Amino acid sequence: MRYTLLLHYPEVDAASLGAEVIAEGQRAFSSYAETLQRAGVLIGAEVLQQSSNTTTLTMADGALHVQDGPFADTKEQLGGTFVIDVPDLDAAIDWGRQAPAIGWGAVEVRPGATYTVDGAWAPNT
Known part of the structure; x- marks a missing residue:
């Protein structure tokens, strides 16, 4: 069965977050996507x-x-x-x-x- 994981979180502009927070978020999402890929369960992400x-x-x-x-x-x-x-x-x-x-x-x-x-x-x- 396929499932879509819908991620809900507040929208904040890049200037409010700051470069360090954005970079950490990108690393976290890259790691998560890589983990899903290695497990063979990632179909696609949007x-x-x-x-x-x-x-x-x-x-x-x-x-x-x-x-x-x-x-x-x-x-x-x-x-x-x-x-x-x-x-x-x-x-x-x-x-x-x-x-x-x-x-x-x-x-x-x-x-x-x-x-x-x-x-x-x-x-x-």
């Missing part, structure tokens, strides 16, 4: 970009509402993820509006970044 890059979709009275930012009006909990590879945000919104969960909650569309065991990461394009 680092989400800042939530300010989010597009949130809701459906009201049969109309799709597209909102910049993670601004769901309720306190829903994250229930799962689908990772898709599409040409642009419009295509992602089209797929998001088809997600069954939009009938009872919000679908958050957020660009990701790829992190590798060697410590490099870059926004997905």
